[in-house]
Amino acid sequence: MVLTALRGALGFLTRVPVGRDEAAWEAFSRSPWTFPVVGYLVGGLLAVPLLLASPPASAPAPTVALAFVLAVYVVTGIGHLDGVADLGDAAVVHGDREERRRALKDSALGVGGTVALALVVLGLATAALALIEIAAAAGGSGAPLAALGIVVAAEVGAKAATATLVCVGDAPHEGLGSVLTGESSAGATLPVLALAAPAAPLAWPRLLPGLTALLAALATAALVARWARRRLGGISGDALGATNELARVAALHAGVIAWTRF
Structure with a gap:
């Protein structure tokens, strides 16, 4: 099993x-415990493009940043981006829950969804540029494990954040959200967090960047959950997908800030 x-x-x-x-x-x-476990594998794969910034490839930083963004969606697909777009469209609706839910189901991409998608992709690219700077400053000729560790910790955090919502959320209607949230209870959060915790020291020799990345991802999940419950009536499949993408971006930037400022 x-x-x-x-x-x-x-x-x-x-x-x-x-x-x-x-x-x-x-x-x-x-x-739901499988989310962070897969996060370790995905994070490791996503960190590979950062190696292109070091010899012998020594690729330009913008090129490496583009490769990082491409790697994210080659490895994970674009399905979760649909959640980002739908929540972006729902967020700009001036109306009640039913109107926002209709916006979620509308296949047409609106202004809110377009802006949300652009911010997520821009967030990934700028995070990659910052990670390359960390690698260059700390590792000289080779990308240090610290920068790679932040990527893995951020991905594990994003997956743990999504799994946490699966455990504690209630879906507002039938669909993917109800299928997942209906199968788990709040108690299932404990193994999710226990399996995510070992990602904290991956940005060695510092503990704070990895830990900050994990906490930023979980904080993002809390914010999405609060908004979704108030504006949509619960945690839908779109909210879960958006949480994964938003938590990844927040965790990457939080890890970078923790490395450079503390």
């Missing part, structure tokens, strides 16, 4: 061609 759940998590959270069968999906939907 553990391996089946992990296959399902890989199939849902990444573009890896495994875990797309019904048994894997059902095992995954009952196992």
Whole structure:
């Protein structure tokens, strides 16, 4: 069951061609602890493009930043970006919950969704540029483990943040959100956080950047949850997808700030 759940998590959270069968999906939907576990793998893959900034490649920083953004969506897909766009459109609606829910279901991309998508992509690119600066300042000829560790910690944090909402959230209507939140209870948050905690020291030799990245991701989840409950009536699938993307950006920047300022 553990391996089946992990296959399902890989199939849902990444573009890896495994875990797309019904048994894997059902095992995954009952196992929010798989989110941070997959986060370690995804974070490791996303950190690889940062190595291009060091010899022998020594690629220009903007090129590496572009490669980082591309890697994020090659590895994880663009499905969660749909949640960002939908929540962005809902956020600018002047109306009640029902009007915002209609905006979520509208397949047309509005101004709010466009701005939200642009901010997420810009956030990833600028975070990558800052990580390259950290690597150059601290590692000389080679990208230090610190910069790579921040990427992994941020991804684990983003996955743990999403899983936390799965555990404590209630969906406002039937759909992906209700399928996931209906299978887990608040008590399932404990193994999620326990599995995410080892990501904190990955930005060695400092503890604060990784820890800050994790906490920033969880804080983002709390903000999304508060907004979604007040404005939408609960945690929908779009809210879960948006949490993953927003928490990743927030965690990356928080980790960078913690490294450079403290």
